[in-house]
Amino acid sequence: MTERKIIHIDMDAFYASVEQRDHPELRGKPIAVGHAEERGVVAAASYEARRYGVRSAMSSQKAKRLCPSLIFVHGRMEVYKEVSRQIHDIFHEYTDLIEPISLDEAFLDVTENKPGIALAVDIAKEIKQKIRERLHLVASAGVSYNKFLAKIASDYRKPDGLCTIHPDQALEFIARLPIESFWGVGPVTAKRMHALGIHNGQQLRACSQEYLTREFGKAGILYYQFARGIDNRLVEAVRIRKSIGCERTLEKDISNRASVIIELYHVAVELVHRLENKDFRGNTLTLKIKFHDFRQITRSLTQNRELTTLDTILPLAKQLLKEVDYAEHPIRLIGLSVSNPHEEEDRRGVWEQLWLEFKD
Structure with a gap:
């Protein structure tokens, strides 16, 4: 059996780097993509900001305490999606076996590749160079014989890293x-x-x-x-949408039951809207709660019926909420998702993240 050649590409500080590319006045400065207000959260941080300890998913207030000179920039998701498409155009010059993990991250199987290049590391070098020359962005790449090791390798020398893990190593x-x-x-x-x-x-x-x-x-x-270097998972060029979810970061922490139920209702309404737009059907509902101290929990219920309407989702959401002790632990964020779809043939080929939020 031919040994597989897997590349993992991970864009470095993707959202923040796009902003610095498009706005020269931000280059070399600590920036955060997100909202600076009291309830804001950092979606992405430039490497200049990371030196101060600023990280994605951190509260904006904490980020500003760590880095008083931090510059906040509003995210432009449509721009990031377009840049991601341009990156994938480069990938397709080498292989069509591409498994996207997020907008800024993907696995490529180049065991058999379009240019007929023998070494995967040479392909990784070319991809990094084309991303730099055409898009003026920096990527890190990991090369190995399976997905686990390729992913580890791409993280090993960030930013602008290139690492190969050979089977004998x-x-x-x-x-x-x-x-x-x-x-x-x-x-x-x-x-x-x-x-x-x-x-x-x-x-x-x-x-x-x-x-x-x-x-x-x-x-x-x-x-x-x-631990033994074994990972038999294939690079899947077609991903099936596994779930759809939405969430709300509240304007202030709440612990009053009536207030929590109202917010839960609004999230459920938004979820039903997204399910309708995507024509998605699943039978598992998951409640996500993030407390005032950023501790996070999830609770799930699976039914023998499809969860597509407010009448089916809201009662289950309330039932899950009963399992959450928030009287002494105020809630900062509420999320709901529906998952566990029936994998019908006409629904294949669509992929979507579980929680629709910025990640970097």
Whole structure:
């Protein structure tokens, strides 16, 4: 079997870099894409801002405390989408096996590529160069024999990075990798890993599959495989829309039940509108709550019927809300999504992010 050649391309500080490209007066300055008001959140931060500790999803108030000279710029999603399309035009010069992860990130399978270039790293170099020359933006690239390692490689030398992980280097590379760098290991899982004495890839590899499955469920199988450099997932050129969601960041934190129900109603109405526009049908409803301290939880319910109307969604949303203790923990954000669609043939080929919000 031919060894696969996978490239992961990740645009560096994408939204912020587009703004600095289009507005020369912002170049070299710390900027944040987002809103500066009291309830605002940073959608993206330039590398100049990141040096102060400013990060995406951070409250605007905290960002300004960390970087008093921070310049806020309103996002232009239509512009970012158009630039993303231009980036994908470059990808298609090499392969049509492209799996978008977000507007600024994608996997490419170049095992068989249009120019017939032997080395994937040479393709990655050309893509980075064309993005720089044509779009005046900077990308990082990772090259390896599977998606997990290509993703890790692209993060390894950012910004403007290029890293290749060869098969004969993979196990040694993974052994030194901090557990936080593993795909699917967020802050909560990392904390659990640390409590179990797992801090890096070598310690993860020492764990049996049975142990990891017992501790982390199905994800434990992935962790077991990743620790051994195994990832059999294919680059999927066609993505099926898995869910549709929407959310509201409230003007002020609330804990009064009546106020929460009113906000939940507004989110449910918006969700129904988006479901109608996309002709999307699913039977799992998920409630997302972010508290005043930015702690976040989700609660889900699956039904044996499609959730497409306010009459079916709002009662379930209220039922999920009953599981949330917000009397002593005021709510900052409320979100709802519908997922678990029936994968009908005529609905294939459409992809959409779960939560419709800025990410970088």
